[in-house]
Structures are given as C-alpha cells and as structure tokens.
Amino acid sequence: MSETTRQFESAFQSLVNDAQWTPAWLKDLRQTSFEQFAQAGLPSRQIEAWKYTSTRSLNESPFALGHASAIDAETLAARSVAGASRVVFINGIFNAALSELPTDVSITDIREALDTDREMVMPCMSAEDDSLVSLNQAFFSSGVLIKVNKNVTVAKPIQLLFLQDAQSETVLISPRNIIFVEAGAQAQIIESHFGDTKNFTNAVTDVFVKDNAVCQYVLERVLGSETKYVSRHSFHLARDARIETFNLALGGRLNRSQLEFRLNAPGASAKLDGLYIARGDNHIDNVTEVLHLAPHTSSAQLYKGILEDKSRGVFNGKITIVKDAQHVDAQQLNKNLLMSREAEVDSRPQLIIDANDVKCSHGATIGQLDEQELFYLQSRAISLEDAKRMLAKAFIGDVVGRVSGNHFTKHLQDVLQSFGGGAQ
Amino acid sequence: MLNIENLHVRVEEKEVLKGLNLHIKAGEVHAIMGPNGSGKSTLSKVIAGHPEYTVTSGSITYDVNFRPKNILDMQPDERARNGLFLAFQYPIEIPGIPNLEFLRAAFNAVCKHQGVDPMEHKAFDAFVREKAKLLEIDSSFLDRELNVDLSGGEKKRNEILQMAVLNPRLALLDETDSGLDVDSLRIVSEGVNKLKTDDNAIVMITHYHRILNYIKPDFVHVLADGRIVRSGDVSLALEIEERGYDWLLN
Structure with missing residues (x-):
C-alpha cells in the first residue's frame, strides 16, 4: 500500500467489519475496490486530467467514517431549495427526519438497491481506471437509486442535499447516486454539497437519460477553505x-468535478453551464468530457470563473467526436476573470474530431477587470470595492441567467449572496 | 470652489498640461475651448481622478465643507461623492449592469457619504423616471444595460441623466455636444440649464460654439499646448468661431 492510501486504511477496516454498513453481499465489492484503490493510489499529476491539481491536501491526516448527526433548522432552510423534495444526508449518512421524499418517484438507499435492484446497479459498479471511483466503491455508505418511470414528469425538483455538521473533522464522505430517467420522462435533480470542515467528499453519480427524456441536473458545491471535494458524474x-x-463551485481547498457526457444515440443533446468562484487559497478544477458517439448530437457549454486573491482555477474541457458521428454541433466556451495579480487559472479546451461534417467551436479567455470601466463607475461615486463587485457580477450575469425561471434561481442568488465577494 | 494652480500633467512620458491655471466659483459657467490635442480632455480627466494621468507639479484644490481641499489625494469615487462630476466624452459601455441599478448604486453611495438613508427602490424608481422625463429619455432605457447599444446621442443624454441624479456641485461636461443632432443638443442643454443654480458650477469643454448658444458661459478660456492662452467672455467664443485658433497660438 502506498503512502497516499494509508490515510484510508483504518476507516476501511472499521467499515468493512461493521455489518450495518457492510452486509455480506457488499463485502466483496468493497474489498476488491479498496485493493484496486490501494494499488493505484490517489491520482498523480502525471495523469493528464490532474496536471494542474494536486491531491496533496488529502495526505495531511487519516480520514474517519462519518457519524449520524443533526443540523439546525436555520442551516437546513438556507441550504434547501424552496419547493423541492429533498433527501438529506449529514456527514454522508441519510437523515430520514429531515428529508421530504417525493411521492411520484421511487427512491432507494443505494446499498439496499445493490440487493434489490442488482441488475440496474451492478453495471455501474466498475471502477475502470479511476482510483477515486474505486475509493468511492470501497466506502460508499450514502446515496440513492432514483427511478423516474416512463413518461412521468416529476412534479417537484429533487434535491440530494449533502450537509456536514461543523463538529465533524476529517470525515470521508462517499456518496454514490444512480439515476434513471426513463423514456419520455422529465425530472429535475439538484445535487448539493455544503461543508465548512476538513472533511473529504468523494462522490460518484451516474445518470441515465433514456429515449426522449429530459433531465435538468444541478451540481452545487459550496465549500469552506479547508474542505475537500472530488466527484465524477457520468451522463x-x-x-x-x-x-x-448547471455546475456551481464556490470555495474549497480542493474542489474538483469531472463530468462526462456520453451522447450515445442520434438526437441526444447536452447543455453544460458552469460557474466557479475561488478566493483565498481555494483550488477549483472542473473537467468536462463530451463524447459525441452518434450522428446528429449536439452539445453547448459555457463555463465562467472568477478567481480572487491567491486562488487557482482549472478548466479542462474535452470534446470528442468519433468517426461516423456526422452532423454534430459542439460548442464550448470558458471565460475567466482574474481579480488579483496572484490568482491563476489554467484553461484547456480540447477538440478531438474524427468525423468530417461537424460544426464545432471552442475557446477560452482569461482577463482582468477593465480599468476604464472601473474608472467610469468610480467617477459616479461608487467605491473601488463596489465597482469591482459590480463588474464581477456583470461578468457572470449571462451564466447565472441560464438558470432563470426555475426553482434553483432564487437559491442560487442566495448562495452567491452569502458566499459574498465578487459573487454578490 | 475649484482652484487649479500651475498644473503640470504627464501621460506616460508625454507632458500634456504645462502650467495651467483655472479658478472657478460657485454660480459660474465656464467654457474651455481649444484645438485638438491641446489638453482639454486631459484636464477634465485629471480633475475627475483618472489613474492614467500623473500630476508632476502644481495643485488642484476643491472646496469640501467650505474649505479648500487638495483633491489630488482623493480617489475618483471620493471626489464624486463630494460633488464632482465628469460627463464623459466617450461614455463606457458595461454589459451586464442595468442602467437603473447603476444609477441606484451611484445615488446610494452619495447618500451614504452624506449620512442619509438610501432611497427605497420604489421611490428611487419614481425619482429617476422624473429625471429621465426632463431629458426626454424613454423609461425602457433604464432597464437596458449601461450604455450598451445606445447611439452616441443617447449615451450623452444618459450622462446628463446621471448628472441629474447625482446633482453635483461642479460638473465637467467633456464635449457633451459632439455627435448630438440639433434636437438632442437642445434637450441636453435645457436639462443642464435646469440643473444650474447659484451654488453649483459648470465647466463645458467643447470644440464648437454651438452649445454656447444654449448654455451661456460667464467665461470662455482657450486652452492650447497645455496652457490657457486667453480668457474672456462669450465674445471670445464668437471670435474663435470667425477666426479659428491660429491667431491665438502665435
């Protein structure tokens, strides 16, 4: 076992020997996955997708398992999306009392689902070459299987709300979610991660959107300066x-998402909007990978970031169009605003095209606040600080506007407001 | 109210103002004329506090609470909060900031400075619409992004709307007349005249005599090669209209 995986060893032993969390039928999967993880170790910067992001912050102290806990009503209300059903997890453990489950959708605890819906769930349980997915599979103790039946339009958005209580320290949280939106169905899912702790969240989610179905998926992660988060989503x-x-990342010592979109059949389309704001020593890394595997598929992507203080941002966006995937329309744009001289961002838009009749565009910009605009605002009595804030807000205005008119709109404004700084 | 003594200003390595003197009292209207490149716009930007200009010697004092204060130590926003206003020759377009929100932020910054509670949204809305009417500005204009996709004339009107909202003690109008058609010039000038009182002052920077038919100056100055080379009353402007600047430069 390598140095970097030892931090997880003792927590794993407790988990795998606890019958409540590791029923007999789960033991093998956990063991195999942990061995895979131990062999591969945490991703190193030699790996292309991790070139600008270090996992060093995960080596500082051993991780523990989370304990069931409560959260005050005020915090819960502030984190909840009004008008949404919600499934609440605290320190990675499902909290039935705080949840308001929907009535028109089937939601099953993921560990239970491994037993009851084995044929749906098991195909997702392959770690491939991603050691963090192996780590998740070794540890997952929370998360859900959501089944939206054929032609059902889910009345309310469903919020998967992952909270951490302030007392928890260096807890490993491993959510695993699998979502099926069956043919002709429509659903809105909001996966929220909030934490201001030293905890480490390692989340994995698969979303299957079947023929003619529509799914709106919000991923939000609002983290404190010591909080660590990585995730992998496959659509x-x-x-x-x-x-x-819509992918929102605010703060975090390590705040990394990896979203993969597999457009498997003609007519499939994906919209990818993202907003990230980092400050202090925050490090935010967004990886998107769009795979156009069939003709007549389309994707449009807009990611915008504000980097303040000494923070670091990374955008890694790859679009692949395979041979024979003709008449594909793929667009990608990443724009960054550096609010200080010490802030840094690495943006890598990439296109890999093996088809010859496609429409593609991609681009990235990195800029600073415009001196003339600042002077104009200041000449109208507005302080330099307020002028910067107004211009930063204007910079992200279009991407924020993409979520107008739904349940998440107000929530997003509140979250940005309380995060403060350039986001207000 | 504003006293400029022996002002020398550099932009990058070039000296643009070379010992300029100007004295403005409350209740006065001044016009500053001069050929291209004489330093007119530099003067207005230096007074407003643009960071690109370096004052190498001389002073600018401006009365704050009835006492002359060196404004070169003040940030542009602090100057504005104390009643200085510059109507830009080329107003800046800022996508993503609605005009009304911008006006409210500016107005509230002044309120805060004066220790007054900010106006409620609704009351402010009505207040701004009243001012907009004065300048014959359509109120849909207020919901648009700041100066984005406005014509040259609309931008200039928007500048004077900002002036009307902020009610400055000293307004510098930098070529507010350029690019205005006859009707817009009349509307803008009438707007400025309505804002004029015995307690405030106006400095118009212009190439043309035209605006002076609408806003009557008490003093006309000719700025050439970084200095004021001649001051007089409105008859000086008429003379320039007839004879050009050459006779003043030699």
Whole structure:
C-alpha cells in the first residue's frame, strides 16, 4: 500500500467489519475496490486530467467514517431549495427526519438497491481506471437509486442535499447516486454539497437519460477553505434525450468535478453551464468530457470563473467526436476573470474530431477587470470595492441567467449572496 | 470652489498640461475651448481622478465643507461623492449592469457619504423616471444595460441623466455636444440649464460654439499646448468661431 492510501486504511477496516454498513453481499465489492484503490493510489499529476491539481491536501491526516448527526433548522432552510423534495444526508449518512421524499418517484438507499435492484446497479459498479471511483466503491455508505418511470414528469425538483455538521473533522464522505430517467420522462435533480470542515467528499453519480427524456441536473458545491471535494458524474444519453447541467463551485481547498457526457444515440443533446468562484487559497478544477458517439448530437457549454486573491482555477474541457458521428454541433466556451495579480487559472479546451461534417467551436479567455470601466463607475461615486463587485457580477450575469425561471434561481442568488465577494 | 494652480500633467512620458491655471466659483459657467490635442480632455480627466494621468507639479484644490481641499489625494469615487462630476466624452459601455441599478448604486453611495438613508427602490424608481422625463429619455432605457447599444446621442443624454441624479456641485461636461443632432443638443442643454443654480458650477469643454448658444458661459478660456492662452467672455467664443485658433497660438 502506498503512502497516499494509508490515510484510508483504518476507516476501511472499521467499515468493512461493521455489518450495518457492510452486509455480506457488499463485502466483496468493497474489498476488491479498496485493493484496486490501494494499488493505484490517489491520482498523480502525471495523469493528464490532474496536471494542474494536486491531491496533496488529502495526505495531511487519516480520514474517519462519518457519524449520524443533526443540523439546525436555520442551516437546513438556507441550504434547501424552496419547493423541492429533498433527501438529506449529514456527514454522508441519510437523515430520514429531515428529508421530504417525493411521492411520484421511487427512491432507494443505494446499498439496499445493490440487493434489490442488482441488475440496474451492478453495471455501474466498475471502477475502470479511476482510483477515486474505486475509493468511492470501497466506502460508499450514502446515496440513492432514483427511478423516474416512463413518461412521468416529476412534479417537484429533487434535491440530494449533502450537509456536514461543523463538529465533524476529517470525515470521508462517499456518496454514490444512480439515476434513471426513463423514456419520455422529465425530472429535475439538484445535487448539493455544503461543508465548512476538513472533511473529504468523494462522490460518484451516474445518470441515465433514456429515449426522449429530459433531465435538468444541478451540481452545487459550496465549500469552506479547508474542505475537500472530488466527484465524477457520468451522463448517459439515449436517442433524443436531453440533459441540461448547471455546475456551481464556490470555495474549497480542493474542489474538483469531472463530468462526462456520453451522447450515445442520434438526437441526444447536452447543455453544460458552469460557474466557479475561488478566493483565498481555494483550488477549483472542473473537467468536462463530451463524447459525441452518434450522428446528429449536439452539445453547448459555457463555463465562467472568477478567481480572487491567491486562488487557482482549472478548466479542462474535452470534446470528442468519433468517426461516423456526422452532423454534430459542439460548442464550448470558458471565460475567466482574474481579480488579483496572484490568482491563476489554467484553461484547456480540447477538440478531438474524427468525423468530417461537424460544426464545432471552442475557446477560452482569461482577463482582468477593465480599468476604464472601473474608472467610469468610480467617477459616479461608487467605491473601488463596489465597482469591482459590480463588474464581477456583470461578468457572470449571462451564466447565472441560464438558470432563470426555475426553482434553483432564487437559491442560487442566495448562495452567491452569502458566499459574498465578487459573487454578490 | 475649484482652484487649479500651475498644473503640470504627464501621460506616460508625454507632458500634456504645462502650467495651467483655472479658478472657478460657485454660480459660474465656464467654457474651455481649444484645438485638438491641446489638453482639454486631459484636464477634465485629471480633475475627475483618472489613474492614467500623473500630476508632476502644481495643485488642484476643491472646496469640501467650505474649505479648500487638495483633491489630488482623493480617489475618483471620493471626489464624486463630494460633488464632482465628469460627463464623459466617450461614455463606457458595461454589459451586464442595468442602467437603473447603476444609477441606484451611484445615488446610494452619495447618500451614504452624506449620512442619509438610501432611497427605497420604489421611490428611487419614481425619482429617476422624473429625471429621465426632463431629458426626454424613454423609461425602457433604464432597464437596458449601461450604455450598451445606445447611439452616441443617447449615451450623452444618459450622462446628463446621471448628472441629474447625482446633482453635483461642479460638473465637467467633456464635449457633451459632439455627435448630438440639433434636437438632442437642445434637450441636453435645457436639462443642464435646469440643473444650474447659484451654488453649483459648470465647466463645458467643447470644440464648437454651438452649445454656447444654449448654455451661456460667464467665461470662455482657450486652452492650447497645455496652457490657457486667453480668457474672456462669450465674445471670445464668437471670435474663435470667425477666426479659428491660429491667431491665438502665435
């Protein structure tokens, strides 16, 4: 076992020997996955997708398992999306009392689902070459299987709300979610991670959007300066399926998402919007990978970031269009605003095209606040600080506007407001 | 109210103002004329506090609470909060900031400075719409992004709307007349005249005599090669209209 994986060893032993968390039928999967993880270790910067992001902050102290805990009503209300059903997890453990489950959708605890819906869940349980997915599979103790039946339009958005109580320290939280939006169905899912602790969240989610189904998926992670988070999401799109994602990252010592979109059949389309704001020593890394595997598929992506203080941002966006995937329309744009001289961002938009009749565009910009605009605002009595704030807000205005008119809109404004700084 | 003594200003390595003197009292209207490149716009930007300009010697004092204060130590926003206003020759377009929100932020910054509670949204809305009417500005204009996609004339009107909202003690109008058609010039000038009182002052920077038919100056100055080379009353402007600047430069 390598140095970097030892931090997880003792927590794993407690978990695997606890019958409540590791029923007999789960033991093998956990063991195998942990061995895979131990062999591969945490991702190193030699790996292309991790070139600008270090996992060093995960080596500082051993991780423990989370304990069930409560959270005050005020915090819960502030984190909840009004008008949404919610499934609440605290320190990675499901909290039935705080949850308000929907009535028109089947939601099952993921460990239970491994037993009851084995044929649906097991195909997702392959770690491939991603050691963090192996780590998640070794540890997952929370998360859900959501089944939205054929032609059902889910009345309310469903919020998967992952909270951490302030007392928890260096806890490993391993959510595993699998979501099926069956043919012709429509659903809105909001996966929220809030934490201001030294905890480490390692989340894995698979979303299957079947023929002619529509899924809106919000991923938000609002983290404190010591909080660590990595995740991998895979969206599998069938014929004429549509996914609309909004990916919000605020703060975090290590705040990394990796979103993969597999457009498997003609007519599938994906919308990828993202907003990230880092300050202090925050490090935010967003990886998107769009795979156009069939003709007549489309994707449009806009990620915008504000980097303040000494923070670091990374955007790694890859679009692949395979041979024979003709008539694909793929667009990608990443724009960054550096608010200080010490802030840094690395933006890598990449296109890999093996088809010859496609429409593609991609680009990245990195800029600073415009001196003339600042002077104009200041000449109208507005302080330099307020002028910067107004211009930063204007910079992200279009991407924020993409979520207008739904349940998440007000929540997003509140979250940005309380995060403060350039986000207000 | 504003006293400029022996002002020398550099932009990058070039000296643009070379010993300029100007004295403005409350209740006065001054016009500053001069050929291209004489330093007119530099003067207005230096007074407003643009960071690109370096004052190498001389002073600018401005009365704050009835006492002359060296404004070169003040940030542009602090100057503005104390009643200085510059109507830009080329107003800046800022996508993503709605005009009304911008006006409210500016107005509230002044309120805060004066120790007054900010105006409620609704009351402010009505207040701004009243001012907009004065300048014959359509109120849909207020919901648009700041100066984005406005015509040259609309931008200039928007500048004077900002002036009307902030009610400055000293307004510098930098070529507010350029690019205005006859009707817009009349509307803008009438707007400025309505804002004029015995307690405030106006400095118009212009190439043309035209605006002086609408806003009557008490003093006309000719700025050439970084200095004021001649001061007089409105008859000086008429003379320039007839004879050009050459006779003043030699």
